[in-house]
Amino acid sequence: MNSPEILPDYAIQLKGLQKIYAAKGKMEEKHALKGVNLNIPRGSIFGLLGPNGAGKSTLINIVSGLVNKTAGEVNVWNYDLDKNPREVAAALGVVPQEINMDPFFTPRESMELTAGFFGVPKGERRSDEILEALGLGDKKDAYVRQLSGGMKRRLMVAKAMVHAPPILILDEPTAGVDVELRRQLWEYVKELHARGTTIVLTTHYLEEAQEMCDQIAIINHGEVIACEGTETLLSRMDRKKLIVQPEEAISNIPESIKGLNIERRIDGALVVTYRANETRVMDLLNQIRESGVRIKDLATEEADLEDVFVSMTTDA
Ligand code: ADP
Ligand code: MG
Numbered sequence: 001m002n003s004p005e006i007l008p009d010y011a012i013q014l015k016g017l018q019k020i021y022a023a024k025g026k027m028e029e030k031h032a033l034k035g036v037n038l039n040i041p042r043g044s045i046f047g048l049l050g051p052n053g054a055g056k057s058t059l060i061n062i063v064s065g066l067v068n069k070t071a072g073e074v075n076v077w078n079y080d081l082d083k084n085p086r087e088v089a090a091a092l093g094v095v096p097q098e099i100n101m102d103p104f105f106t107p108r109e110s111m112e113l114t115a116g117f118f119g120v121p122k123g124e125r126r127s128d129e130i131l132e133a134l135g136l137g138d139k140k141d142a143y144v145r146q147l148s149g150g151m152k153r154r155l156m157v158a159k160a161m162v163h164a165p166p167i168l169i170l171d172e173p174t175a176g177v178d179v180e181l182r183r184q185l186w187e188y189v190k191e192l193h194a195r196g197t198t199i200v201l202t203t204h205y206l207e208e209a210q211e212m213c214d215q216i217a218i219i220n221h222g223e224v225i226a227c228e229g230t231e232t233l234l235s236r237m238d239r240k241k242l243i244v245q246p247e248e249a250i251s252n253i254p255e256s257i258k259g260l261n262i263e264r265r266i267d268g269a270l271v272v273t274y275r276a277n278e279t280r281v282m283d284l285l286n287q288i289r290e291s292g293v294r295i296k297d298l299a300t301e302e303a304d305l306e307d308v309f310v311s312m313t314t315d316a
Contacts, residue, residue: 008078011167011198012040012063017072019058019222032058034222035072040200040215042166045193047213047230048202055222056202057097060171064094077166090118093160097171097202099152103145107136107155110144111162118163130158133191135184150181157185161192168192170201174208186212210234235277241301242272242284247294254291260284 019033032055040046048056061067063074065085074081077091101110111127131140134154139147147155153176160168168189174182189212193199203209209216210230217227226233249268261273270293272284281300289295 006078008042010039010075011042011044011077012038012200013073013075014038014059014063015073015075017059017062017074018070019055019062019067020070032222033062033069033072036219036222036224038217038224038227040198042198043193043196044215045189045199045201045213047209047216048200048219049204049206049209049216050202050219051204054204054219056204056219057171058222059219060094060169060200060202061096063088064092064096064169065089066096090163091165091167093163093165093168095153095156095160095168095170095173097175099149099156101144101152101155103143105144106141107131107144107147107158108140110155111159114159115162120163125162126164127158127162130161131155133188134158135181150177153177154181154185157188166196167198167200170199172202172204174203174205238276239273240276242274242281243299243301244270244272244285244288244293244295245297246270247296250293254293256291257287257293260287 014036017033017036017038019031021027021030021032023029036055036059048059050056058067062069063076063081065081065088074088076088079087079091081088105113108127108131111131112125115125115127128137128140131137134157136151136154136158139151144152144155153173157168157170157173170189173185173189177185189199189201199212201209201212213230215228216230216233218225218233226236228236243265246268250264250270253262253264253270263271263273265271270288272288274284285295285298
């Protein structure tokens, strides 16, 4: 590990990262990463947000040495993945998307094995402490196969931390984890972060990224389409929808409200997309009323991730 004086500015840096999965059987060749540039600052909780199939796991698996890249550079804690794979591995704790664990070990055994693999001296191991922190204190000697899905996932987080890496990567950490366990997991992650660990997590839930992360990169079809502080990103995509059901069907949108970002849905509802920062719903409603539309029913909706992608890619 590096000495403290030369702590890197960036925990992870990717330059022009590409991945092409070769065609196999009926599967066509897949360009999963199309030249990704990313700088993940040391000390951040960094979210990699994108829909299923965007390339998140491919990116994580390349960084953690499970998948070979096609082109580009990977730098972790100032070490080049090609030149110093062992140093890169030592700097990372990785919790993969898929749970993979030997069912015949107990959590304690599993932790000790991993610690041994990373060469952590016996006197420096903190297996019990980590298991306690993740709410697995009373399961230390149970068999892994007796643990629930959520417990297995937390055990994977525990195993990722045995060698006290400065970076923890979590790939879709809350898949299959119930609300209570999720809260416990986040508490532990926040605690690690407070103690200086850089956290990288992937998710396809905007809300999760929003709640946890101070920076978010959005990835779609193998490309990073936005990378910003969470606040800035959210303010750029504060789109909401106002859905108005008119009393009587209207054949044409009245002239006076055509200037709004307004559409007529197949069921006859009028849908206005607006920015919550700039527009008040009451003002919109008044304009619609004044145009002669009588309102039977109304609702608002948050823009979802799809809308966000659309607005990001069209804005750009
Ligand atoms: P995400 O984690 O964002 O859901 P992935 O990185 O798993 O996305 O997948 C990105 C794309 O690469 C998808 O189209 C997926 O089908 C494809 N892919 C992932 N792994 C493989 C593989 N081993 N062989 C071929 N294609 C793959
Ligand atoms: Mg994935």
